[in-house]
Amino acid sequence: MQVFNKSKDLQKQINALKTKNYTIGFVPTMGALHQGHLSLVQSALQENDFVLVSIFVNPTQFDNPEDLNKYPRTLERDVNLLKTVSNQLLVYAPTVDDIYENTVTSKHFDFNGLEHEMEGKFRAGHFDGVGTVVKKLLEIVKPDKAFFGEKDFQQLQIIKTLVKKNNIPVTIIGCDIYREPNGLAMSSRNERLSESARNEASFIYKTLQQAKIYFGTKSANEVVKWVEKQFSNNKTLELEYFTIADETNLKPVKRKSKSKTYRAFIAVYTENIRLIDNIALN
Structure with a gap:
């Protein structure tokens, strides 16, 4: 399994695959992977020749600094977990600098009002952070399809709007919520x-x-x-x-x-x- 830390190295590999007309599926994550993430990866593998999983704790989508600091960072464990699904996966685990260069700030987006409902009322700036990092990742990876869980259904609708408004050539796929045996949505x-x-x-x-x-x-x-x-x-x-x-x-x-x-x-x-x-x- 190849793990890339720099976007330029990743893009070189993706371009080589695309010249052979291979399709690329993309599963963006913030790491601390669990079976819910793996179910997204399995869905992506069924529909694409290669699948890239990004592991990046995005600082701009946390409205609570304490939450950002406490968010688990378990890259080695995550990579080992992904190997149980397939050795043919690509992993992109960038630094903050590789994604944001010198400016760790969000861009402001208009998601047709979707951003003002529910989560948007309680998490100031959250969806600007989500939109900023997802747009950057999609531009780096250039996947054919990207897979997101429906647990974050509002985020899923916002990302579909982001792609449409910015004419990003990718199909966004929503996947069923993966639950623990007692019904709790896996997170x-x-x-x-x-x-x-x-x-x-x-x-x-x-x-x-x-x-x-x-x-x-x-x-x-x-x-x-x-x-x-x-x-x-x-x-x-x-x-x-x-x-x-x-x-x-x-x-x-x-x-x-x-x-x-x-x-x-x-x-x-x-x-x-x-x-x-x-x-x-x-």
Whole structure:
């Protein structure tokens, strides 16, 4: 498995593959890899001749410096984990300087208002940071397809908008949420949870599943109030937000329409660790 730290070396290898008409799949990550990431890599391998995995903890998408400092950096472990999937992968593990050169700042993006909903209300500048690094990575890698998990569904919609607005020639593929046996959406943050908190956090997905059932017969507002009540009665999980939104524009639903698709989004704190999840409702 080849691991590249510099974009110029990586691009030389990618250009050599493209001259032979090989297709390139891309899975961008921030490392601390788990089975959810590996499922993205497996999807990419099924659809492309070669797959590149980037491992880069992007400083510009953290609104909390403490969160950035605590984010696990486990490159050697990550590479060994990727080897269990395939030895034919390419890995790009750049330094901050290789991505940002001398200026570690975000560009400002207009994502048609998607950036102001949900996560955007609670994480100032987050999606500018995401847009900045994803655009840079796509320009470096020039993949045919890039694969993102639906756990970050808002981010997925924003990246699709980024690609469309900037005419970047890549197909963005959304992949199903990979869950732990108890239903908790798999995340690198889960490793920081105590065993009891990890077990208790299964309540998040159970509540989403019940909300989906209720959405079939109740109004969006009634479902939101029901979810808020469930968490007000929970002593270990603190609800930050629960929203039912139109999948296309991410606007909160006021009145249901049979012609639209909806999704429920949630953010919860436990042990000062923030967990997010979502579920398709129809």
